[in-house]
Amino acid sequence: MARLELDRVEVTLGGNRILHGVSLDVADGECVALLGPSGCGKTTTLRAIAGFTPVSAGEIRIAGRSVLGLPPHKRNLGLVFQDYALFPHMTVAQNIGYGLRMRGEDRASIAKQVAEALALVRLSDMAERYPARLSGGQRQRVALARALVIKPDILLLDEPLGALDRKLRDAMQVELKRIHREVGVTTIIVTHDQEEALSLADRVAVMFAGDIREVERPATLYARPKSRAVMDFLGEANLIPAEVTADGALRLPGGAEIPHGGAKPGLVRLGIRPEHMAILPAPGPGSIAACVTEIVFKGAHASLYAEGPAGLALSASLSPAALEAPPAIGETVHLRPDPAHLILFEEDPA
Amino acid sequence: MQGASPRLTGFLLLAPALVFLIAFYLVPLGTMVEESLRSAPNDMDPRAGLHLFQYDRVWNSGRSWRALERTVRISAISTLLTLLVAYPIALFLFQVRAFWRTAILITIFVSLASSLIVRNYGWLVTLADAGPVNQLLLALGIADEPLRMVYSEGATIVALVHYALPFMILPIYGALTRIPPSFVEAAQSLGAGPWRALFGTVLPLSMPGIFGGTTLTFAICMSAFVTPLMLGSPATAMISQVAAEQFLVQLNFPFGSAMIVALTLVTFAILLAYTLLIRAVFRHHA
Ligand SMILES: Nc1ncnc2c1ncn2[C@@H]1O[C@H](COP(=O)(O)OP(=O)(O)OP(=O)(O)O)[C@@H](O)[C@H]1O
Numbered sequence: 001m002a003r004l005e006l007d008r009v010e011v012t013l014g015g016n017r018i019l020h021g022v023s024l025d026v027a028d029g030e031c032v033a034l035l036g037p038s039g040c041g042k043t044t045t046l047r048a049i050a051g052f053t054p055v056s057a058g059e060i061r062i063a064g065r066s067v068l069g070l071p072p073h074k075r076n077l078g079l080v081f082q083d084y085a086l087f088p089h090m091t092v093a094q095n096i097g098y099g100l101r102m103r104g105e106d107r108a109s110i111a112k113q114v115a116e117a118l119a120l121v122r123l124s125d126m127a128e129r130y131p132a133r134l135s136g137g138q139r140q141r142v143a144l145a146r147a148l149v150i151k152p153d154i155l156l157l158d159e160p161l162g163a164l165d166r167k168l169r170d171a172m173q174v175e176l177k178r179i180h181r182e183v184g185v186t187t188i189i190v191t192h193d194q195e196e197a198l199s200l201a202d203r204v205a206v207m208f209a210g211d212i213r214e215v216e217r218p219a220t221l222y223a224r225p226k227s228r229a230v231m232d233f234l235g236e237a238n239l240i241p242a243e244v245t246a247d248g249a250l251r252l253p254g255g256a257e258i259p260h261g262g263a264k265p266g267l268v269r270l271g272i273r274p275e276h277m278a279i280l281p282a283p284g285p286g287s288i289a290a291c292v293t294e295i296v297f298k299g300a301h302a303s304l305y306a307e308g309p310a311g312l313a314l315s316a317s318l319s320p321a322a323l324e325a326p327p328a329i330g331e332t333v334h335l336r337p338d339p340a341h342l343i344l345f346e347e348d349p350a
Numbered sequence: 351m352q353g354a355s356p357r358l359t360g361f362l363l364l365a366p367a368l369v370f371l372i373a374f375y376l377v378p379l380g381t382m383v384e385e386s387l388r389s390a391p392n393d394m395d396p397r398a399g400l401h402l403f404q405y406d407r408v409w410n411s412g413r414s415w416r417a418l419e420r421t422v423r424i425s426a427i428s429t430l431l432t433l434l435v436a437y438p439i440a441l442f443l444f445q446v447r448a449f450w451r452t453a454i455l456i457t458i459f460v461s462l463a464s465s466l467i468v469r470n471y472g473w474l475v476t477l478a479d480a481g482p483v484n485q486l487l488l489a490l491g492i493a494d495e496p497l498r499m500v501y502s503e504g505a506t507i508v509a510l511v512h513y514a515l516p517f518m519i520l521p522i523y524g525a526l527t528r529i530p531p532s533f534v535e536a537a538q539s540l541g542a543g544p545w546r547a548l549f550g551t552v553l554p555l556s557m558p559g560i561f562g563g564t565t566l567t568f569a570i571c572m573s574a575f576v577t578p579l580m581l582g583s584p585a586t587a588m589i590s591q592v593a594a595e596q597f598l599v600q601l602n603f604p605f606g607s608a609m610i611v612a613l614t615l616v617t618f619a620i621l622l623a624y625t626l627l628i629r630a631v632f633r634h635h636a
């Protein structure tokens with residue numbers, strides 16, 4: 001267990017700069033999720049920490065000491081690979097004991113620790129099985145036990161649940177949370193599933209194109225993202241072009257105005273989550289007229305998609321009650337953003 | 351072809367290959383088996399009909415039995431040595447940059463295409479009494495006088511290893527490329543140094559390639575003819591040579607055929623036992 005610091009880490013592969021100075025500070029025992037679209041450099045960051053990818057500039061410190069000079073086998077990290085990489089010629093117990101054997105521990109102590117690790121991931125009755133005869137979820141747990149049994153300073157997980165189906169993934173999320181609570185090891189979990197990131201991590205680091213854009217607690221990140229890109233990437237978002245008038249009001253597309261203090265006059269983008277868009281049958285103060293294009297049922301709620309002035313795409317959540325008599329496709333509705341949940345972003349210079 | 355069942359279509363597509371196999375492989379083999387069950391005109395006590403007399407001779411005549419035994423021994427040693435030489439080359443091939451990989455692969459294919467006679471002649475020259483190897487040994491003071499290396503079992507083995515190398519390197523290289531890099535990295539992350547990661551994970555996981563390569567090499571060595579003829583002596587003759595002598599010199603076709611059939615059966619039996627052993631040891635692999 002230790003603190004992990006990435007300080008302006010740069011990685012260049014095959015002549016391409018993949019990481020452009022990634023900085024991240026993970027506290028002892030904390031679980032941070034690296035979230036970002038495919039190809040943004042999440043795996044590369046993990047591999048740089050593990051020592052499989054050379055770092056061209058910057059510094060990586062574990063427990064305050066630089067690890068850049070250490071080869072992978074001396075960094076004392078626990079890795080869980082996306083394909084689990086369980087050794088097919090070893091039983092579950094031998095797989096889990098591998099790291100302890102490499103550390104030259106004696107048989108009795110290995111057997112004891114392997115049994116504990118098996119109990120932790122609730123696989124005690126599978127010790128003598130070979131990986132080929134395990135289910136996906138069981139393999140995942142063996143990989144986790146194998147990485148944890150060596151008491152790593154940092155646990156690194158690359159898309160650990162990516163190969164599992166939806167239901168198993170939900171169950172394993174709960175398991176992972178429990179295990180992290182019991183073991184308390186500093187953890188970095190790479191994922192492109194935002195639900196996984198938001199539900200598992202103490203903090204989420206959002207990454208775009210080789211850069212960590214924002215690191216925040218999940219609730220804060222979702223409710224008050226600092227950048228438009230993060231707002232757009234996380235969950236569903238309305239990004240509405242608007243203008244701050246000289247008298248401090250926000251003029252929405254279609255002409256409606258809502259009072260708003262504190263912003264400089266000029267063009268802005270309003271960010272608002274669909275669940276904070278009220279659907280009104282008639283025009284109200286600060287509402288935008290829009291034509292319903294689609295209604296999608298999503299289980300716990302439903303989403304209404306509509307087209308506002310000048311082709312502006314808008315979305316709003318429909319409550320189960322509202323779904324009893326939903327607006328018809330093609331009908332005009334009036335969507336009103338809740339001023340309490342509005343976020344103002346600077347308009348990108350065109 | 352409308353209405354033809356897929357099975358019939360498949361059969362028709364296979365037919366040319368089947369005809370070829372039957373005409374050029376099964377028919378001669380059958381003829382040889384039948385021949386081996388008959389008496390030769392110059393046998394001491396020729397008998398009519400089919401009998402196992404020739405096999406009795408293969409087993410009991412000192413020369414053919416010793417040749418068979420020697421063939422198995424030379425093949426086993428050559429296979430083992432080929433594996434030891436080929437494995438590092440395959441590993442190198444696997445790790446090296448694309449340019450070198452292509453260069454080495456082309457070299458291997460060219461060597462496959464070059465004449466066996468020429469290659470064996472190369473070894474004759476290299477290992478000759480006044481050849482470069484002896485000159486080197488003398489120069490280094492390792493030997494006081496030139497060593498007799500050609501026309502021996504050792505020279506035969508060296509040339510067989512050289513001949514069989516591509517058949518060992520390619521399957522092993524193929525197996526290595528199918529090992530996901532994450533296995534080695536997993537071993538390293540668990541504290542295995544590069545060498546231990548290699549022996550603990552890559553070696554066992556390349557077993558399919560080792561198995562394929564050793565099987566091929568062993569079969570090739572068992573049937574070797576030209577190489578022991580050029581680099582060995584009559585005292586180190588392998589079974590194919592002794593059989594050829596019966597076909598070409600003694601004109602005893604039944605006895606020669608029996609040796610070849612015996613060689614085929616022994617090869618088959620050894621490879622079967624080897625396969626079963628490997629399967630039993632590695633039965634847990636996915
Ligand atoms: N060995 C390499 N040589 C050159 N470029 C590479 C190499 N490995 C990865 N890249 C590039 O680096 C970028 C980041 O890759 P990385 O695997 O870190 O993405 P990721 O965020 O993990 O994506 P995913 O969610 O799809 O796994 C990609 O554009 C990829 O093409």
Ligand SMILES: [Mg+2]
Pocket residue numbers: 042043044
């Ligand atoms: Mg990745």
